[in-house]
Amino acid sequence: MTEPHVQSEVGPLHAVLLHRPGTELKRLTPRNSDQLLFDAIPWVDRAQEEHDAFAELLRNRGVEVLLLRELITEALHDPRARAAAVLTGVDERKLGADISDTLRSHLSSVDDAAMAEILIAGMTFEELPAAEGQSLVRRMHHPHDFAIDPLPNLLFTRDSSVWVGGRVAIAALAMPARRRESSLTDLVYAYHPRFSHAARAYGAHSAPVEGGDVLLLAPGVVAIGVGERTTPAGAESFARSVFADGLAHTVLAVPIEQTRSSMHLDTVCTMVDRDAVVMYPAIQDSLHAYTLRPLDGDLAVSGPSPFLTAAAEAMGIDHLRVIDTGLDPVTAEREQWEDGNNTLAVAPGVVVAYERNAETNARLADAGIEVLRISGSELGSGRGGPRCMSCPIIRAAL
Known part of the structure; x- marks a missing residue:
């Protein structure tokens, strides 16, 4: 497989876009870290070592790793x-x-x-x-x-673009510190020979949508978190775009809390198998979704209804299995903050996760999920896990 194409979160991963951190992280200081959206000043050499190990793990699983700087x-x-x-x-x-x-x-x-x-x-x-x-x-x-301005958040390649089917959506990033990231990603898709035939699904000039809020639950089913980074207008515009291109039959707009700890939908919920999600238990019962479907060239909007129910219905399954992230509220909150829910699936039932989230990883393993553990003590200082740091370019169909 050589042509970009992604229909799900868990189809076998063939190619992925990463960004190895560099000098831009060395620009972070206590004076500017808040403005540049980092909670701590990372040890850059160690962050690079951790990222190299992440990339090598993916290569060892047969994944082609494309580096954004190159x-x-x-x-x-x-x-x-x-x-x-x-x-x-x-x-x-x-x-x-x-x-x-x-x-x-x-x-x-x-x-x-x-x-x-x-x-x-x-x-x-x-x-x-x-x-x-x-x-x-x-x-x-x-x-x-x-x-x-430096772009330390370029590390999180998930946010500036997302592939839906054979089309790429260039995200419209909400935070001033990140807006220029879209222009660099756009540059690659517009002028790099690898993507000379890439068609577009959404443009960065549109209302704010960030890739961390976009989950491809199943072929034709897209969930979009609406909160700190993605606006209702962005979710609606994205839905109209994928409907017009025939890329989806259902979009679920999922309101999430507008806080730093839950900036994107993938900070509280990610797919780990065809019919399973890992989810922060504090939101399991309160997470709802509006269901959007195309109707005679316009939108039909229904809901809200419980997210898990709406997702299963749209996916055509009886129910979504839920693996939560802690036995008690304190553990769950700690591991959610440390990106325990932010996993990257490399195949159905096989995910990459930070090793420090021991409780979440144990619960994933108990549920039959193979967990490939990586170190993230420095990489996580910008509030992002393995999913945030990766933009799948090619996934095999389920």
């Missing part, structure tokens, strides 16, 4: 991609005309790898190329302020 660099071989990259990297409203012109000229002169590094890791005012004349903008910024 794809961006290769896409920049195309002059059109370089022109688009310069446009997205330079914010004239922030920098003013003079610095913007100097920066555009500098970016146009560097090689592809250097441009990719700047787009990902950012650039401080101190690192800007010298320019003639006086600049109020330069004088009024601290040398270590960012002229181009």
Whole structure:
């Protein structure tokens, strides 16, 4: 299988997009970590070791691992991609005309790898190329302020794009610190030879939708979390798009609590088998869904009804098996915070999970799920687990 195609969360994984963390994580400080959406300052060398082990585990399971930095660099071989990259990297409203012109000229002169590094890791005012004349903008910024913001959350490749069938949806990211991620992902899908025939399902110019909120429960059935990152308008627009393209017959819009601990649907619920989810028990009885279906070129909306009931009905099964994440509320809350629910399925009944979530992993194993454990002490500092860090490109059909 070489052509991108994804119809489910658990079909055998053949190719996946990851981003190995780099200099952008070294830009994090106690002063800017909140703005850049990290709860702690990661030890970058260890984070890279953990990510390398994650990637190697996937390769050992027969998964082709595509690295985003390499794809961006290769896409920049195309002059059109370089022109688009310069446009997205330079914010004239922030920098003013003079610095913007100097920066555009500098970016146009560097090689592809250097441009990719700047787009990902950012650039401080101190690192800007010298320019003639006086600049109020330069004088009024601290040398270590960012002229181009770094993208430490690029680690979480799930959010900026999601494949539905043979089409890619470019996410519209809600948080200011992440919005430029979509432009880099878009660059890859638009100009990299690997994706030259990729059709689009949704555009980043649309209402906010993030990939962590999109679960492909079964072929034709999509669940979309609506909360901190994905808006009702985003869920509705996404539904209209996949219906128009014939990619789904049912979309479930699932309201979730708008908090840091449950920023996406996949922080509280992920698929681990054809008919099974791992779910944070505190929301099991309260999670509801609105059911959207196409009707004569428009939408039919019903509900809300219990999520598990609506999902099973849409999937055409009697019920969804639920594996919860703790024997007691304290354990469940701790492991949910540490991404115990955020698993990546590499095949039906086989998932990658952080090793530190011992209770959740034990319960998964007791339910017949094979758990491939990875270290995530540093990778998890941005609040994301194995699913967050991976964008499946190719999955075999169930």
